[in-house]
Amino acid sequence: MKAIILTAAGSTANLNHTELPLPSIKENEVLVKLTAISINPIDVKARANEGVLNWVFGDERPVILGWDISGEVTETGGQVSDFKIGDEVFGMVNFFGHGKAYAEYVAVPADQLSLKPGTISHQEAAAATLAALTAWQVLVNQARISKGQRVLIHAASGGVGHYAVQIAKHFGAFVIGTSSAANRDFVLSLGADEHIDYTSVRFEEVLSEVDFVLDTIEGETLTRSIAVVKPGGTIISIPTGNFDQSDLDKAKDHQVNLLGYLVQSSGTDMKLLADLLEKGILKSHVSQSFDFKDMDKAHQAVETGKTKGKIVVTLNTPSLSGDN
Numbered sequence: 001m002k003a004i005i006l007t008a009a010g011s012t013a014n015l016n017h018t019e020l021p022l023p024s025i026k027e028n029e030v031l032v033k034l035t036a037i038s039i040n041p042i043d044v045k046a047r048a049n050e051g052v053l054n055w056v057f058g059d060e061r062p063v064i065l066g067w068d069i070s071g072e073v074t075e076t077g078g079q080v081s082d083f084k085i086g087d088e089v090f091g092m093v094n095f096f097g098h099g100k101a102y103a104e105y106v107a108v109p110a111d112q113l114s115l116k117p118g119t120i121s122h123q124e125a126a127a128a129t130l131a132a133l134t135a136w137q138v139l140v141n142q143a144r145i146s147k148g149q150r151v152l153i154h155a156a157s158g159g160v161g162h163y164a165v166q167i168a169k170h171f172g173a174f175v176i177g178t179s180s181a182a183n184r185d186f187v188l189s190l191g192a193d194e195h196i197d198y199t200s201v202r203f204e205e206v207l208s209e210v211d212f213v214l215d216t217i218e219g220e221t222l223t224r225s226i227a228v229v230k231p232g233g234t235i236i237s238i239p240t241g242n243f244d245q246s247d248l249d250k251a252k253d254h255q256v257n258l259l260g261y262l263v264q265s266s267g268t269d270m271k272l273l274a275d276l277l278e279k280g281i282l283k284s285h286v287s288q289s290f291d292f293k294d295m296d297k298a299h300q301a302v303e304t305g306k307t308k309g310k311i312v313v314t315l316n317t318p319s320l321s322g323d324n
């Protein structure tokens with residue numbers, strides 16, 4: 001099968017296209033023939049930065065990057081009862097760990113998958129995995145956001161953010177989203193009640209009494225976010241979760257809970273997302289789609305930090321149906 005291996009961190013030239021044998025599956029796994037893969041900032045960070053590559057994979061080399069998949073089951077392990085050959089499935093494979101999604105076939109623990117709704121394309125499904133799971137697990141499982149809460153989503157136009165806005169609105173929150181002016185209409189179209197252009201407005205000068213902040217940026221964006229949160233409120237910061245002591249002190253002074261979070265593979269959460277996707281309550285915005293042979297271009301696009309919605313890579317299927 002076609003696959004892309006990485007032997008050392010570096011430029012996109014290090015993404016080596018090769019041929020590998022089909023993966024063998026364990027009793028609890030299914031073999032999935034991929035139609036689409038989505039690309040995340042973590043893919044780019046691990047490819048470009050040896051420290052991140054070591055953090056994720058230890059000293060295992062070469063590695064196969066990628067975690068976000070949508071495709072068709074071609075084989076099932078003996079213990080698998082939820083899925084059968086021919087089922088269309090999507091999910092995030094073995095995160096935090098070795099997902100091996102940059103390939104034509106991937107072995108996936110069945111409990112990390114959901115059936116793909118028939119109403120959405122494989123591209124839209126692959127998009128709604130790591131980024132959507134992050135938004136769901138942070139807002140719903142961790143923060144337990146509720147009706148009427150004021151929620152600030154940084155980078156509301158990005159992969160995590162565009163799902164987070166929709167999920168927070170679904171739970172009845174009042175949502176404020178940040179992005180540049182170029183993505184203002186997009187963020188409002190997702191359901192945000194207010195938009196703040198981070199390039200021209202200092203959000204802390206126009207916002208207060210926020211219950212929850214999803215910080216996707218860290219650095220000074222995180223520092224400045226602390227002041228807008230009401231006492232007892234919470235910030236979950238996802239880029240690294242490593243906090244400066246000064247931010248921890250400031251959060252304590254303001255009685256703000258400052259936490260990190262790392263997304264985890266979960267078929268249970270994938271099924272909840274699938275239900276929202278099927279009903280059209282949650283939508284993937286796929287802004288760019290690249291062919292598998294152009295993985296380097298997909299990485300370069302994500303690396304700009306300007307992704308609108310999600311960027312996906314496709315295998316065997318040329319069309320992007322239902323993109324909005």
Ligand SMILES: NC(=O)c1ccc[n+]([C@@H]2O[C@H](COP(=O)([O-])OP(=O)(O)OC[C@H]3O[C@@H](n4cnc5c(N)ncnc54)[C@H](OP(=O)(O)O)[C@@H]3O)[C@@H](O)[C@H]2O)c1
Nearest residue numbers: 041155157158159160179180198238239261262263306307
């Ligand atoms: N801990 C975890 O489990 C976890 C999970 C997922 C992601 N992450 C991390 O979370 C971060 C975000 O991921 P993502 O996939 O959402 O990234 P992304 O899709 O690459 O985000 C791109 C978006 O960020 C916006 N943006 C850039 N700078 C901004 C700023 N200063 N203020 C507001 N918006 C800004 C851009 O909008 P404009 O083009 O309008 O500027 C763009 O739409 C990454 O660091 C990623 O590694 C962590």
